Amino acid sequence: MYTFQQLIADQLIQEKVEMDQSAMLSLVGGFYDKLVSDVADKVLAKLAQQQESKPAFDPAALAGELDYRRLADALAGQLDYAEIAGQLDYSELGGEIDYGSLYSEIDLCDVASEIDLDSIASALDLSEKIREEIRMMLRSL
Incomplete structure (x- = not known):
């Protein structure tokens, strides 16, 4: 199973891009942050939708x-x-x-x-x- 780091390293190799380890870690971190952010946005949107669907008075x-x-x-x-x-x-x-x-x-x-x-x-x-x-x-x- 690929890790994020291996996936990005393979992509960089295919594109023949040379990058030092710190730059690669920075790229991996950015990708991971974006992934977490997207998941969090979807979870928050789902919670907001559930909240709106509840009646104003219970x-x-x-x-x-x-x-x-x-x-x-x-x-x-x-x-x-x-x-x-x-x-x-x-x-x-x-x-x-x-x-x-x-x-x-x-x-x-x-x-x-x-x-x-x-x-x-x-x-x-x-x-x-x-x-x-x-x-x-x-x-x-």
């Missing part, structure tokens, strides 16, 4: 914490509403609010007053019982 990300801005974006039409409805655990959300483990910089009262529950509930096709549970939770804020 309901599974709600499991540990709730980002109100992303939730608002999702409810504004960037996500299939049925997907959110199946992922939200309202009792867990209530517990997170009660224990204050959600982002402290968000004023929960302001958030609650800006939520148009009826339009969200209609979009999500929520039952009246679930709507009432959400109303009670929001009032407790």
Whole structure:
């Protein structure tokens, strides 16, 4: 199996080019750097493509914490509403609010007053019982 150095040396011999060892090593190093750079570029491009193909909002990300801005974006039409409805655990959300483990910089009262529950509930096709549970939770804020 050829090494880079042998491959380049053979090419230089075929072209009848004389080169000292340091120049040849420099050429081999340049070839190797280019190879590594090309591979790295392809890997980074592939990662960027995979990142772009992911949805802007992942309901599974709600499991540990709730980002109100992303939730608002999702409810504004960037996500299939049925997907959110199946992922939200309202009792867990209530517990997170009660224990204050959600982002402290968000004023929960302001958030609650800006939520148009009826339009969200209609979009999500929520039952009246679930709507009432959400109303009670929001009032407790």
